[in-house]
Amino acid sequence: GNSVTQMEGPVTLSEEAFLTINCTYTATGYPSLFWYVQYPGEGLQLLLKATKADDKGSNKGFEATYRKETTSFHLEKGSVQVSDSAVYFCAFFALDSNYQLIWGAGTKLIIKP
Amino acid sequence: GAVVSQHPSRVICKSGTSVKIECRSLDFQATTMFWYRQFPKQSLMLMATSNEGSKATYEQGVEKDKFLINHASLTLSTLTVTSAHPEDSSFYICSASLTSGSTDTQYFGPGTRLTVL
Numbered sequence: 001g002n003s004v005t006q007m008e009g010p011v012t013l014s015e016e017a018f019l020t021i022n023c024t025y026t027a028t029g030y031p032s033l034f035w036y037v038q039y040p041g042e043g044l045q046l047l048l049k050a051t052k053a054d055d056k057g058s059n060k061g062f063e064a065t066y067r068k069e070t071t072s073f074h075l076e077k078g079s080v081q082v083s084d085s086a087v088y089f090c091a092f093f094a095l096d097s098n099y100q101l102i103w104g105a106g107t108k109l110i111i112k113p
Numbered sequence: 114g115a116v117v118s119q120h121p122s123r124v125i126c127k128s129g130t131s132v133k134i135e136c137r138s139l140d141f142q143a144t145t146m147f148w149y150r151q152f153p154k155q156s157l158m159l160m161a162t163s164n165e166g167s168k169a170t171y172e173q174g175v176e177k178d179k180f181l182i183n184h185a186s187l188t189l190s191t192l193t194v195t196s197a198h199p200e201d202s203s204f205y206i207c208s209a210s211l212t213s214g215s216t217d218t219q220y221f222g223p224g225t226r227l228t229v230l
Contacts, residue, residue: 007162032217044157044206044221089157093217101147101208103157 006104008012014112021075021107023064023090028056031092033057033066033073038106039086047075047088058065073091082111114142117209119222125176126197127230134225136207142187144211147181147219151204163190197229 007022025033035047035057048057053068064075073090090104116139126132136146144165149157161182162170169182179201181193190209194201204226208219 034218042223044208045225046218046220049218068204101159 002092002096002102004090004092004102004104005109006088006090009106009108010110011069011107012110012112013022015082016079017111019080019084019109021088021090021109024106025071025073025075025090025092025102027071027092027094027102028096030068031095033064034091035062035064035073035075036089036091037086038089044089073112080109080111081112085109085111115211115218115220117207117220117222119205119207119225121225122223123228123230125230127192128198129196131193131195132197132227134194134205134207134227135188136192136222138188138209138211138220141209143211143213144187145210146184146190147208147210148182148190148192149206151206151224157206160192185203194227197227198230199203202227202229 005024032051034049036044038044039046048059050057050066053066053077056065062077064073087106087108089106091101094102118121118137124132146163148160149155152161159172160175163182163184165184165187171177179195184190204224206224208221210217210219
């Protein structure tokens with residue numbers, strides 16, 4: 001079946017550290033992949049997306065590359081800031097299930113000054 | 114572009130009353146909207162898929178008579194929590210699907226915090 005596995009949180013880092021949040025997926029076909037972010041007290045926002053294999057999505061210093069061979073879409077940032085503290089969700093549309101959005105459980109990121 | 118609004122952002126009601134939450138796509142037409150519920154410290158749970166002009170499709174375990182969904186136009190979907198009880202207190206989020214080429218992207222509303230006393 002369709003599923004997304006994200007690394008468990010919380011992930012706690014110091015400011016300016018390098019960030020990686022792992023995401024692997026199981027899907028039929030090759031769906032578009034997304035990272036969403038939820039800042040404290042706010043709704044979800046689309047952070048970045050990639051629509052086909054080897055595509056790299058990027059936004060606000062975050063990057064993720066669509067790896068078909070490893071079915072992964074890891075989120076990275078070279079130097080995190082306190083304002084990056086949020087919950088990050090990896091997701092994709094299930095091609096065989098009426099485009100239902102399949103979510104990871106979310107990874108809480110805490111950045112300490 | 115691609116902005117989705119929800120109204121109200123926060124509502125407090127008495128047990129037994131009904132609450133209506135609106136979800137609007139402000140600058141695009143969305144044939145499909147989705148309603149989610151977020152429990153504390155948990156990921157989103159899809160409640161239903163709402164298609165303009167047709168009945169919503171509810172996920173297993175979601176009571177369709179309790180959570181009434183109406184998608185009257187390409188820019189508006191409403192969720193009505195009928196006879197609300199304290200256990201319905203939650204954060205409700207809608208999203209609207211925008212198709213660009215062969216890619217569908219969901220844009221989320223800011224959410225509605227429902228508190229049932």
